Amino acid sequence: MVETVTRFGYSRTMEQTDAVAALSALAHPGRLAIFRLLVRAGPGGLAAGEIARATGSLPNTLSTNLGILVQAGLAGSRREGRSIIYSADYGRMSGLLAFLMEDCCAGEPAICDPAIAAAQAGACGQARC
Numbered sequence: 001m002v003e004t005v006t007r008f009g010y011s012r013t014m015e016q017t018d019a020v021a022a023l024s025a026l027a028h029p030g031r032l033a034i035f036r037l038l039v040r041a042g043p044g045g046l047a048a049g050e051i052a053r054a055t056g057s058l059p060n061t062l063s064t065n066l067g068i069l070v071q072a073g074l075a076g077s078r079r080e081g082r083s084i085i086y087s088a089d090y091g092r093m094s095g096l097l098a099f100l101m102e103d104c105c106a107g108e109p110a111i112c113d114p115a116i117a118a119a120q121a122g123a124c125g126q127a128r129c
Contacts, residue, residue: 038086
């Protein structure tokens with residue numbers, strides 16, 4: 001069991017190394033666009049060909065970017081017939097967001113209000129999830 005000590009490399013929601021891997025995967029415009037597309041697609045996900053058309057990615061670039069997102073745990077894949085379907089890992093995404101917000105506010109909840117409002121104004125806050 002990992003000791004939970006915040007601000008010293010440990011987290012209640014996610015290991016720091018996992019957070020770094022996830023943030024690193026998202027620190028590329030193409031991968032960020034793909035991830036956001038997968039998040040919008042919902043749990044059903046999208047076929048690789050649909051992702052390529054939506055993002056204008058070349059097949060080898062798309063394959064590499066999807067592989068990095070899967071390796072970071074932000075996306076998963078499954079085979080349906082001849083297609084590979086990719087979907088966002090919402091649990092991992094929530095864990096990353098919780099990791100980033102875990103020590104927020106410094107005892108002043110009003111500091112986090114803008115971030116909470118932004119999350120509530122998103123698609124899930126509008127009951128589209």
